Amino acid sequence: MAFEGLKKMLNPDDQDYEEFEDEVDNVKSSSKETYKNKTILVEPRAFSEAQQIADYLKARNQVVVNFKRVTSDVSKRIMDFLNGIVYAIEGKMEKLGPGIVLCAPKGFEIEGNISEEEGKKSSKKDDLGDW
Secondary structure, three states: OHHHHHHHOOOOOOHHHHHHHHHHHHHHHHOOOOOOOOEEEEOOOOOOHHHHHHHHHHOOOOOEOOOOOOOOOHHHHHHHHHHOOOOOOOOEEEEEEOOOOEEOOOOOOOOOOOOOOOOOOOOOOOOOOOO
């Protein structure tokens, strides 16, 4: 009887082999790094990084974008791009502070308000315009 078990291990029938392949595929897919339902912090340094932010959003992640490392013009271009992406995926955007924006895909709720203190408001307009 032990010989039958050994024989089956060495020469599995098609059904056993298919089950084994399914198990291997499940292990492979679970070992891949995924970013679903995470909050990702990003400090872009160039407009070219906007596509990576869009990819995070399309993968159903929230993204906090800090614009402190880009110029005013680049931050406006990135914001325009992200506005389009957020609209396309039916998401939401919320300003968290000067030059910091939270982008969330559909299904994520953003609650609460963050307001600036009157004494700390600068006379200089925020780089993000209305954002």
